[in-house]
Amino acid sequence: MLSTYTYPTFSSPRAPELEDAPGQLRRHPVVVVGAGPVGLSAAIDLAQRGLPVLLLDDDDTVSVGSRGLCYAKRTLEVLDRLGCGQPVVDKGVTWNVGRTFLDTKEVFHFDLLPEAGHERPGMVNLQQYYLEEFLVKRAQALPGLALRWKHKVTAVAPAGDGATLTVQTADGEFRLQADWLVVADGARSPIRRMLGLDIEGKVFQDRFLIADVVMKADFPAERWFWFDPPFHPGQSVLLHREADNVWRIDFQLGWDADPEAEKRPEKVIPRIQAMLGPEREFALEWVSVYTFQCRRMKRFRHGRVLFVGDAAHQVSPFGARGANSGIQDVDNLGWKLHLVIDGRAPEALLDSYDAERTVAADENILNSTRSTDFITPKTAMSRRFRNAVLEMARDFPFARALVNSGRLSVATHLDDSPLNTPDADAGDDAFAGWMAPGAPLDDAPVRVGGRDGWLLRQIDGFTLLCFGPTGVDGAELADVPVPLRRLRVRPAGSAGSTAPTAQTIQTAPTTPPTCPATPAGAGPATATFAPTEVEDVQGLVARRLDGRPGTVYLIRPDQHVVARWRRADAPALRAALARALGHPSGDPAPATAP
């Protein structure tokens, strides 16, 4: 039992399927298995798009222990779209700076968000149970989302048109059919095992102790990492602040440590006292000893079964790339699955989920493996190099750049995605900056409809971002297969608007409407073609996107750039949109035999 948190207990009524006639199977367009942060996010995303979603979980409460702690800027932006970003930021501890110490001296520090003009910070620390609680609350508010607790999937039989699931409840067992199955049942993934699918990678031979302690302390809200501190010689220690005056201390123990003995208070408390000094009062909140692996499934899509989060890939904790990458999986999958189910895009679009997110998983595994290899050297020579880097870091900037105590989660750039339309050769007009096709769109402050807001808040579907007059007439795009929002970026103060003063600034709503403006299944309404004027209040939209008069960006529903032009026309836009919807030829109609 925690002193700072009371676990909620959820319940579901007796499953209505138990009353059905024998042999009768209810059919669901989408079933999500696993109500952790990733499964909940998936269910919310799909339900917000207008799909009826069934979410099954074998437990009846939230995460036991603080577990996933650091939520990255990109995750917060996705959570904003899901209606849960603000409670996470409000309850969590915002931080941007990390410091690395050797012994007691600082050798390196980083700032995750060195520039202003983004709504969300680099990182927010929040115990996983709070995030899950906020997501459950949001899920319960969505009429199309049915959340069933204590529903354990015990068998899965995939078929060409979906999968049949056997579900066990306290009241009995039943079967149901899912047209599409999203598997978010965690690192041990029972469904992955039931289907006999492999997950390959390596286990690291080291053990770590997490101690969450409650204490009053005035340490800054920063990530502090020690190599070889006097209070824990020869090993590493990590300190993070959590909500509710809880602090996480992570001690490297080595492979030979006895995990059961190390969890006992009489072992843990002296370790913490050695670190904090004998006078500091604290209470133990939660203790856990863990090992970890870096591995992933070969493919995340198996027909109509789609794996997301830890079920599909796992990393070491250094870099906070676990839950953060799982939520990016969901961000990537939601719009694609919706369009495929809706018949607006070919099933092949879902292969791009696999292509894009396996690349992202490899990037996360690479970075977290490199951090782990630096933190826990495997050989005497490896340790000598590591120590030489740390010794030289104080005097030499090049050595500071090599200190690797974790490279923290950032959004993956989907550079090689099959959905991208590569830049045309623009000669001297080539784009500067980082917003190439595949890039997650940078945020920037904007003013829309007389209110201050943020660029990313404007994008929840396919969006054209146009700078000044462009060669694209909205009417020419009236028959595209998906709603296409147009945003026209204009410089601050232009077109007769008055510059805002501090007194007149209104803040745009920070939570999205319950449903997107364009309901699922609706045709491309004419209204979506009236461009929305976006005032580039600080000039950062134009600067970050290298926008010049005539520049057009096509943005995906998950806020990644997918194509851009210095001069656009309707045929080029149609071709890029078709490609972004999974038609590889750029032909909006799938090729059929003559």
Next chain:
Amino acid sequence: MAFEHLHTQPHLGIPGRRPLRAYTPGDTFYEMLIAAHDGLDDEASQRLNARLVLLLSNHIGDLRVLREAFAAARQGL
């Protein structure tokens, strides 16, 4: 200690390529360095290091750089 010829700022990368993350070239180098020692016992690793110093010194060539590098490495030993 000030150096006239030796680079002490981060200098790893591929000429003409701009890394998305500043840490990537350094981390790639470090991984290559550790991988170069894979499977060697400590004695063999020491010999590999000696050979590396010789190869890289010859590649650098400029004796002024090498003189400063040797002095920098010697600090504190």
